[in-house]
Amino acid sequence: MNHHTPEQLTEEAKKIIVEYLDKIDDMKPKERIKIPPQEMPSQDPIVRSSNLDEVALGYTIEQARIEAMRCLQCVKKTCVEDCPVQIDIPRFINHIAHAEFESAAAVIKEASLLPAICGRVCPQETQCQSNCAVGKALKDVDKSVAIGRLERFIADWERATGKIAIPEVKPETGKKVAIVGSGPAGLVVAADCRREGHHVTIFEAFHKLGGVLRYGIPEFRLPNDIIDKEIEVLKAMGVEFKTNFVVGRTRKLTDLIEKDGYHAIFVGTGAGLPMFMGIEGESLVGVFSANEYLTRANLMRAFDKGHADTPIYNSVNVAVLGGGNVAMDAARMAKRLGAKNVYVVYRRTEVEMPARKEEVAHAKEEGIEFYFLQNAKKIIGDENGRVKAMECLRYELGEPDQSGRRRPVVIPNSEFILDVDTVIVAIGNGSNPLISQTTPQMNVNKWGNIIVDETQKTSIDRIFAGGDIVLGAATVILAMGEGRRAAASINKMLAEEIEKEKAIIN
């Protein structure tokens, strides 16, 4: 792929926008479809593969407006239907086309409080952009209107111009809501419950806020500054944060209600213990879960080798097992930490990879090598118990399995050796065991995920749950969707109680 510099893209956009400015509202769909899709400006691949700065730099105003003009303003809004939080996408995009950025921001904020994050990490190609009429007409989902990039553009514009609106908070109700975990689900619940006037406390086990947004997603994809800004908004709304507080251990979950007087709890403790392959050699030195590798690099700042006290493994040849976003993050982080060769080993093909397309494209630009239709058979150690190689097997695609993806079938006698000193396992997570261990009356399924009803309520009165602790490993936006639903249930429950209390007093 040819890398275009941000300057080239800006120049080009400035040149072509002139052609469309007079007829923003008058173009026929045929004309709009011909407007060139705008490429996301990005840092030079060679430069960025040794820094942690954000890779995608964001549209310029001209680029954003041109991209927005590509939207056909469909009557049947498939994009909105495919958005887990139902942002009114055509409406905010129309505002961008007309350079009404403040109005665009207001439209997004009706449905999502965290657009700077969603615009960066949502898998748009399988959600809002998957059924976009423009993409359909051009027979290429990659040519759909770049909704995610436009969402990000607006969020960044808001931040840059200092126009972040603090949502209105209703008068205090005297009701207290406890939120366990400051990840995406918890942040959404906090915002939604606080808006109704309830006192909200977020309990976080780590010393920093944001959950997976901070420890999992690297800064080259989601800078810490963005997370901090979103959290500042919540603080300005009056949300209280308690870090270094492990609910379940520092305080029993039910004690928050019984001893501390909370009226409702939302459990959003997120992903849990990493899964391993169950193959020989996985306990050798040099084998890491992606969770551990990324937590060291991101949260503990081990990337900053001169300052950080948390060490990170020095690697030359790294194999990453898995094909999701976490695998991409780990592979690209390993490269940035100085590894010479990084191989992503995935047992299916590129089409089946669950990672965002943009991340895969960025990884390729950065020199990550992809070994499709291959998988680890065993990891081989040296005399000191350190990884020295990995034996792999080749696969071919067979019949579709339950997930609808074609099942990879091993090719007999296809073993070969990959020369690696580090193996990072990124094949998913189980559930976090802390809450279920310390709250025996909580109903969980056989994988340890909390069982909830359609209102996100758990088996315990007043306790709700959502995000990865319910879904298993999912996405940021799905966690936010669950948070939204849980907050609505909590708000409804508390409103009914307040009504009842009023009735008694009267």
Add this chain to the structure above:
Amino acid sequence: MAKILVKKQLSKDVFLMRLHAPLIAEERAAGQFIILQIDDDYGERIPLTIADASIDEGSITIIFQVVGKSTLQLSQMDTGDEIPTVVGPLGKPTHIEKFGTVVCVGGGIGVAPLHPIAQALKKAGNHVITIIGARNKDLIILEEEMKSIADEFILCTDDGSYGRKALVTEPLKEVCERDTKPNMVIAIGPPIMMKFCSETTRPYGVFTQVSLNTIMVDGTGMCGGCRVNVGKEVKFVCVDGPEFDGHLVDFDNMMSRLNSYKKIEQEAHSCFMEQEIKQREGLL
């Protein structure tokens, strides 16, 4: 934030600190640990067992040995200073009941986590035989505290500078050979000591519980860095432990994993020491 209420030096490299942490003091039980960080931005997370706690004072006691840069910096903090991150209590509490005769074996700094367990076992009505050992006299800690709760007390040093000249496995073997075998052994100390205690008791079939202190990052069941092989299973020390059946733990693998970062850490430590020395020379 946890304020240091008391700081005491127990031996050349071993320090005791009492920290203000009322919530942890209230919830903790024998066998549990905390994680602390002396800098929220760049500090590393250090897991340390809770040696004691006082609900009245709202305090917990930690005992640590200086082994690297972070523990050295911690040892340089003083009464009144605040430790930015102290989180816990983590891990499963020790299962305490009346087993009968229990041998509590503590090696070096391992006596610190052993103390509250021995205390609880004694309180539950067990006959407690305590064996504590260290390389030399200077490294023996909590002698009086351990002696006061023991029905039988044996002290040994590797070099014979104090007590009996022996490794802790020697008296442990003798106890196992008595007419009535002990019902249980709890061994806490350096991995190599726990390994050999487990090997000592194995032929006698005496259940031996060990408390593992592996590499750990979050300590709350997320990162998987603390995994150990126990029997045929992979277990996570932070949420499944820290205590396991010593006869099932793969100590050799655990010890090699503990050395994952040895080279990097040694460099960091010596680098930091050099700077310290330079600074001090500058001050003189």
